[in-house]
Each structure stands twice: as structure tokens, then as C-alpha cells.
Amino acid sequence: MDPTRFNRKAKPTWCPGCGNFGIQNALKKALHALELEPHQVLLSTGIGCSGKISHWIGAYGYHGLHGRTLPVAIGMKLANHALTVIAEGGDGDGYSEGMGHFIHACRRNVDITYLVHNNGVFGLTTGQVSPTGDQGFVSSTTPAGALERPFHPLALAVAAGATYVARGFSGDSERLAGLIADAVRHPGFAYVDILQVCVSFNPAKSYKWYRERVFDLNEEGHDPTDRAAALAATEPRADGRLPTGLFYRVEAPTLEAGLPQLAGAPLAERDVAGIDVSPLMEDLV
């Protein structure tokens, strides 16, 4: 077995040099490392360059709406808890349009994985500032520079109760694959924000720019079980360095653990013929 079993014949339409290629490779490597088969994986992806990834990963894939990957993924997982369900989209998709779902997914703790391709810019609509774009970012909708401050999605995730919070970098596919595999293994809502290069619309933040700044938090002794330390790690640094790695992890009961009706075969596989509703009618007599 090798990671190519997750290949698709169809070729991605991303720009040459797009950070999405690194994420695509990392995801295949992670699924391979997890010893999963393509049919055991179901992707729920959003709209934007990132969301098209479900067309180019050899697994079941549902490319849905802008900002709505998480509700779809939660429905998928509850209907078939035997599947590995991964929601995936961009920062515009997940942090702009779909922010409400993100917060609730964090506190709901369904056993799914959420990957966000975060490049600070809307790519597919040709370059407008996203919620993680820098204040002052000049784009077609912000010609005088963005007035809003960016928010830190990892701080929000920790505050909202996410049980696995990590950040990777699209230019370090090996390390990213490790974080994704770890996230899939984690029982509960596992979230990986991925710093990603957009060569077309945010070229100032090039691979070189990121490589000069990213570092592995865990190699510098960060304790991912320390919630306060995780939140502190999301604060901007005076030296401009960008931490990656596992920020926070905690064991907590999944939503599914509170649903005894999920014991046994997945709901999607159950026979629905001949259900007896006479007791329900007798209750009304």
C-alpha cells in the first residue's frame, strides 16, 4: 500500500505553486499513515479553491456550499459513525461565512476532523481580504487597506471548547501530515488551521516569508495539555515568529458517546422496513 491509493485521475486546477498542493499531499500521507482505505473516508468540502480538494482526493467527497462544511460533516458522521469524516475549506469559507458553525462544532465535539486552508485572502473571487488577513491589507474590496483587525482562529477554538487544536504549514507537508493523522485519531472535534501560501493574491506572504517565521511550538517545550499556555501561544509575538504544531489537546466525551442509539450498526445501514408505530398511536388514544 502507498499513498497513491488516494490519488484521482483528474488533475487539480490550482495555480502552479499553490499551497493547496502541499495540503493535498499531506492529507494523502496522513490517510495512508492511518491505514485507511479510500472507501472509509468521506470529505465534506466548501466553496473556494480549497474546497475543490474533494475532487482530487480518492475518497468519497461531497463538495457543498460556501461556509457550510461543518453541518454537513456532522450529519454525515452521526448517520455513519464508522466513517472517517473530514470537513475542509478555506478561511473565507470557515471563518467568514461559516463562523457560527465553527464555534458550535467546537463545543459539540463530534468525532470529525476540520482542516482550514488559511491564506488570509479570498482566492477564487480574485483576491479580497479574509477575516485572517492583515489590517491594512490592500485588496479590490479594501483599496484603502482593510480596517478590521484579523482574529486568531486558534484562540477562538480553544475558548469555544475544541478538544484538538493545531496549526500546520502548507510548505511543510511532512509535519502537516503528522498533525492531520493525529487529528483524525483524536476522538472528538479535531481542528487543524493550515497556514497556506496564495501565490496569486497574497504573494507578499511567500514560501520564503513563511519559512523565515514558522516554528514548531512543541519542539520549544509547549505543553498542549495546558489551556492557558495554548491561549498564550496565540498572542502575536514581538519577533513576528509564527508558531505551528499542537496547541491544545484534551480528552472529553464525544457527542456520540451521549447517544446510546448509535450503538451497533451505523444509522445509515439499518433496515427501515416494517417499523411498528402502534405504541406511539396507542399513547394518543
Add this chain to the structure above:
Amino acid sequence: MTVNRFNMMVGGAAGLGVKTAGDVLARLCTRAGLHVFGNVEYPSIIRGDHNSYQIVAGEAFQHGHRRELDLLLALDDLSVELHREEIRPGGALIHDSGKGGADLSGLAERGVILAGVPLASIVEEAGGGARLLNAAGLGAVMGLVGLDREALAAAFKDAFARFGDEILAANLAAGRLAWERTSGETAAAFDRRLEPVDAPPRMLVTGNQALAIGAIKAGVKFYAGYPMTPSSTIMTTLARQEREYGLVVKHAEDEISAVGMAVGASVAGARAMTATSGGGFCLMCEFLGLAGMTETPLVLVESQRPGPATGLPTRTEQGDLKFVLSASQGDFPRIVIAPGGPEECFRWGFEAFNLAERYQTPVILLLDKHLSESCWTCAPFATDGLTVDRGAWADAAAPAPGEDQFPRHAATDTGVSPMLRPGTPGATWTTTGDAHDDLGRISEEEADRVRHMDKILGKVRGLDAGAYGWTLHGPAEADLTVVGWGSTTQPILGALDDLAGAPVNFLQVRGMHPFPTGDVARILAGARRTVLVENNATGQLGDLIAERAGVRIDDAILKYSGRQFLVDELAAAIGERLQAPEGR
């Protein structure tokens, strides 16, 4: 003395237990072998203002409510003020004689029996607590309609035993004290009696309960929703059965998430459903189109309330028909059905899942507050003849020839492609809300676009709305044909009963899309005179008929006050037309 025919109302501020008292009386009549109709009216507040629960009971089926009250139980003065003129001569008013705040002038002169009962002091004597007020009121009603001590005790036990002995005893004490005040002379003067009759066991069921039971029968495995009157009791009914019937009911963060979860569950292969009202449906529209585009089965219930915006949150209207028929961008197939009563809610709550999977597209059931929350007595629903049809599924995951993925949208004669449950070993599939080819790959090719549109729009052409989409009630030949749909079906049928023998019939339209065009056009072409009855301001079904069948119905009885037609009100309006000269 008239036996077993009642039009009663319980009125009081929100929080006084009007709903509980009404339920107890509705159940009492049902257990006595009567048919019952119950209509609840309440404002969108938790405490104060005015709630009412009207119960119409008789030995024949009760289609709806009427204006003339035989009995008003007023738990507060405002109820007297609001409803005193509805009490008929010879009818009775139970009011709190201890407080004396209500204006009773002229009632006795009109022949209304004033059954004054010191409700507040009875409550105090029985142990206090405002919660006993409705129990005292119930005791007074039971005394007035002729229940003896034993029957009173049995009715209270039936209603309150589930709350424990202490609560039952306190309620019964209050009930007895009030019963003593009305069961003697006052009852003797009242011209109505409740006398149990032999009848087969009947359910007292709301449209939402019936629909939820139909959905459980169909094997709904996943429901997600966001509370919104008047759809909420579908969710609460299903939630109570979650463990017993092995389904997941998820209260989502908003309606977008609710429908998104249902779509996700359906993509994974489970029968999935959501329900909401018009405002929530606004938020669901994008997912509705996605389900259509990706050929995902979805059952969605839209229980209407008066809009626009928050409108009248707890009242009724049929104002969303056109919206539901055209919601979401672009053309895609949808099946829209408007049930006309509790049995139809059950039947279509079941069949919707078959249709959704057979045609792999959204099915919308259109209810409204009146149908969702009113209750009727029905024989237990017949379940033989209900067959689960899950549509076309592939059991082996073979890739398309020369390709590396399963053709989720493969071309077929019917336009329906076999589904493949994720998790099935072999070739996997992708699909997308972008325009796509047969394999579900994004394609902007003109030929692919045209093929895809023809495929999805062609699917439901195989569904013959003529077979289920309409019913002609009454004689085949008539001077006047009433045309209506959904919840107005019941008051229209009640009005036709009132006009028994008159040359009038009723075309109930049920299939809104696909539309039974041929049958409706034929029936209307053959009708001598027609009148539209709709619970909205503009006659939306009339427009739909004009668009589809090319027939314009010029005469309309429309009501858009946020309340359903009363049976007698409708009988009068229809009767007027029967008497008016042709071409009025």
C-alpha cells in the same frame, strides 16, 4: 336538553394553564366516545395577555371550530371581555364570582347562564398556588356538563396522576370544590350534557404528531432542526422517541446548520429530515438548491405562519406557497405536497421519504400553524399498504468504464442514477454543487450542463400528480365548486356538511409540484361557478392554477387575520354565493 354536542372555550392569561385545561377537556370528550376538534390560540409571550383553547365535540367527525359558544370557562376577566359576545343564548359562562371585576352586564338578559364560581378562594382553600386555577375551572366545567363525583375523580386521575399523588390530590380538591358549585341547580339550567357513548378507540392527534409518527414509520434516522413555532412539536415529538426508535434528533445552532446536517446525513445514506417555518425556511434555501443539484434525498417540512418577517409568530396563514415553489436559485426538481388533515399528515410524513429517495431530490411538506397544532380525533392510522421504497441503490462500487470513480450521476432512462452508500468498498464517488458531469466532476462544458439540467428536471416527470395531487369532495356535478388546499380543507369540509344537500363541491389541491394540471383544468372547465378559499391575502393557489391550468378563478374568500376560517363563517360565505345570482 342536547347531549354530546359542545363548543367550549377555555380562556385565560398565558401561564394560567389554559393549554392543560383544554387538553384535559379534549381528552375527556374523546374518552367519552366523542369526536373532538381543538384549536389553540396564543400570543408569542410566556406570561400574561390572552390564550384560548376551543374544543368542539360531537358524535360525528368535527372538522373545525365555530363562533357560537355553548360554554366559556374564563380563568380571568380579559377572557370574559374578549369572548362574552360569542356565548349563545342558553350558553354558560363560568367566571370568578369572588373577584367581580368582569363586566357581565346584559349577559343574563341575553339568556346566558352566569355560572359564578369563587375560583380564587377555592384555589386558596385547596392549598393555594396559581397552578390550581385551571383545576378549579375544570371541576366547574365537569359539574356543569353533568359528570358525577366518580367521573370527576376519574377524569382528574387521568389528567394529573402522572405528576404524582400530591399534585393529583391538590388538583382534585380544587376541582371538587368548584364542581360542587356548578353540579346542582346551575347544571340543571344548562341545556348540554356529556354522556359517554360506545365508540371505537380514537387518537387525539395534531398534524405535527401525525406527521412525526409517519416519519418514524418511514424510518427517519436523522432529524435536525431549530425551534420555530409552529414546526417545533415535530422535533419534540421525534426527540422523545430518539432512543426507542434509534434515531438522532439534533437541535442545531440555526436553520442553515439544521438543513445542512440533514443533507449530510442523507449523503451518508440515512433517511433524514428537517422542519421549520417560513423564516427558517428562508435560511434553508441554499441547501435546498444544493440537494436538488447534487441529487440528494431530503424531506423538509415548512409549517407556515403569517409573514413577512416575524409576522404573527404563533398564528396561522397559507402565505408561503409561492415562496416554497420557487425558493433557491436556478431550476431544479422539487416535490411539494400540502396535506389537508391529520391522516394526510401521517400518510405524507411517511411517503415523503419514499419520494425523496425515489427521485433523489427535496420533498417539501407544506403545513401551517392550524394544521400543525390543532388536534382532531382519528382512528389509529392504517399502516398496512405503507411500503418502504428506498429507490435505486448500487450494491457494488464499480467505477465508470475507463474511469477511477463511481458514476454518481450516471445517465439512465429515468434520469435517476443509482446511489452508493459511502463506506461501500470499491470505487468511491465525488459530487458537487457546481455544474458537473455524470461522474460528479465539475464541468462547465455546455453539453454537460444541458445534459445535467435535462436529467434532473426530467426525473419528476415520471411522478403522476394526477394520481394523488387532488380530491374532489362532494357531488361530481354542482352549481358551485370551492377550490382550496392544505389546512383550509377541514373548515371547508365542515362548511359543506353544514350546507348538506346544497349543490356545492370542493376541489382540494394537494400536489403543488408536480401539479395535477390536466385534472384541475378539466374539473374547473366543467365547473359552473368557482370560488377560491385561501387563508392568505392574495390567493396564491389561484395564481398557481392560472399559471399551470390556464384558468383564472375570479371569486375568492380570503382570510389573512392570522386566524383560520371558522366553519360557520365559511358556510355563510359559501351559502351567500349559492344564493347570489349567476355572475355576481
